[in-house]
Amino acid sequence: MALNLKQYEAVRQIFTSYLEQKALRKTSERYIILEEIYSLQGHFDVESLYVHLKNKNYRVSRATVYNTLDLLVECDLVSKHQFGKNIAQYEKSHGSKQHDHLICTDCSKVLEFCDPRIQNIQNTVEELLHFNVVHHSLILYASCKKENCENKRV
Amino acid sequence: MALNLKQYEAVRQIFTSYLEQKALRKTSERYIILEEIYSLQGHFDVESLYVHLKNKNYRVSRATVYNTLDLLVECDLVSKHQFGKNIAQYEKSHGSKQHDHLICTDCSKVLEFCDPRIQNIQNTVEELLHFNVVHHSLILYASCKKENCENKRV
DNA sequence: CTCGGTGCAAAGCTTTTGCATCCGC
DNA sequence: GCGGATGCAAAAGCTTTGCACCGAG
Numbered sequence: 001m002a003l004n005l006k007q008y009e010a011v012r013q014i015f016t017s018y019l020e021q022k023a024l025r026k027t028s029e030r031y032i033i034l035e036e037i038y039s040l041q042g043h044f045d046v047e048s049l050y051v052h053l054k055n056k057n058y059r060v061s062r063a064t065v066y067n068t069l070d071l072l073v074e075c076d077l078v079s080k081h082q083f084g085k086n087i088a089q090y091e092k093s094h095g096s097k098q099h100d101h102l103i104c105t106d107c108s109k110v111l112e113f114c115d116p117r118i119q120n121i122q123n124t125v126e127e128l129l130h131f132n133v134v135h136h137s138l139i140l141y142a143s144c145k146k147e148n149c150e151n152k153r154v
Numbered sequence: 155m156a157l158n159l160k161q162y163e164a165v166r167q168i169f170t171s172y173l174e175q176k177a178l179r180k181t182s183e184r185y186i187i188l189e190e191i192y193s194l195q196g197h198f199d200v201e202s203l204y205v206h207l208k209n210k211n212y213r214v215s216r217a218t219v220y221n222t223l224d225l226l227v228e229c230d231l232v233s234k235h236q237f238g239k240n241i242a243q244y245e246k247s248h249g250s251k252q253h254d255h256l257i258c259t260d261c262s263k264v265l266e267f268c269d270p271r272i273q274n275i276q277n278t279v280e281e282l283l284h285f286n287v288v289h290h291s292l293i294l295y296a297s298c299k300k301e302n303c304e305n306k307r308v
Numbered sequence: 309c310t311c312g313g314t315g316c317a318a319a320g321c322t323t324t325t326g327c328a329t330c331c332g333c
Numbered sequence: 334g335c336g337g338a339t340g341c342a343a344a345a346g347c348t349t350t351g352c353a354c355c356g357a358g
Binding site for chain 2: 084086087110111115118120121125126129130131133134135136140141143
Binding site: 182201216217220240241242 | 340346348350357358
């Protein structure tokens with residue numbers, strides 16, 4: 001909910017540089033969307049972002065939301081995930097620690113974890129296949145051992 | 155293209171057990187779809203599988219293809235991937251070595267690689283978060299170092 | 309004979325596209 | 334003022350659903 005102003009200032013700066021570098025226009029919509037994203041916690045999909053914006057009475061269209069998200073993903077301020085469903089999930093990524101995701105097979109909740117060893121795997125594959133790894137997605141699908149898993153219900 | 159009969163026999167057996175265990179009917183469509191999948195190489199999406207079946211003059215519907223794929227994924231004979239797009243990709247998984255995927259950011263080609271260290275990461279996370287990892291998805295997005303990458307075109 | 313499974317087509321959802329309008333540069 | 338970007342709505346693409354019929358058990 002709350003926007004970290006100091007962080008937003010930095011992020012806004014990065015976005016501005018990116019837009020200038022690509023000779024794209026600095027429209028108010030683009031900044032409104034960026035600000036909204038950085039005031040959200042956790043993962044979100046396009047529709048919920050759109051609704052959030054509408055609720056604040058901003059006049060934006062889905063098309064612009066999609067377009068802007070693409071830009072933000074490209075300049076690394078937002079990351080995009082496909083958690084097995086057909087709905088793309090996004091999350092702000094500036095200043096966040098590199099992390100991967102675990103999805104609970106009982107309740108679909110998404111947890112985060114860090115493991116530096118993923119880097120070693122990337123390095124090996126880079127050498128072996130002669131590629132430069134740009135980014136990765138590691139998702140573990142796992143069931144909760146605890147009986148009290150929120151939604152042990154399926 | 156060619157179906158490995160010995161493998162198919164084993165796979166058919168597994169599917170049959172699964173259907174019996176779940177008290178589901180052994181319909182001809184289900185076996186036709188299984189057979190077609192195991193005669194395909196590499197990844198495929200629902201539409202191409204459907205077209206393959208239609209070309210062989212089988213009377214199947216997309217609904218049945220989707221339904222059967224769900225069953226096959228559940229009994230581990232087929233694995234499902236979301237390679238960043240909204241089209242689910244599938245591949246036969248029985249008898250194949252555990253592997254992960256690298257997607258070329260230049261030409262979208264999908265390569266496979268194996269790295270046992272992913273297992274270590276899973277073990278650590280299992281302990282740390284108290285989950286049982288059922289399966290995982292690791293995708294590396296990487297650009298080809300070689301100038302002669304098939305489609306260095308974007 | 310029952311009722312789960314199927315085919316077909318329509319509906320549902322997410323995402324993309326076309327076009328007139330708007331506004332950053 | 335030009336041309337990129339937007340809003341809106343329609344269209345597209347993948348997947349699910351409703352319904353009448355079929356066929357496995």
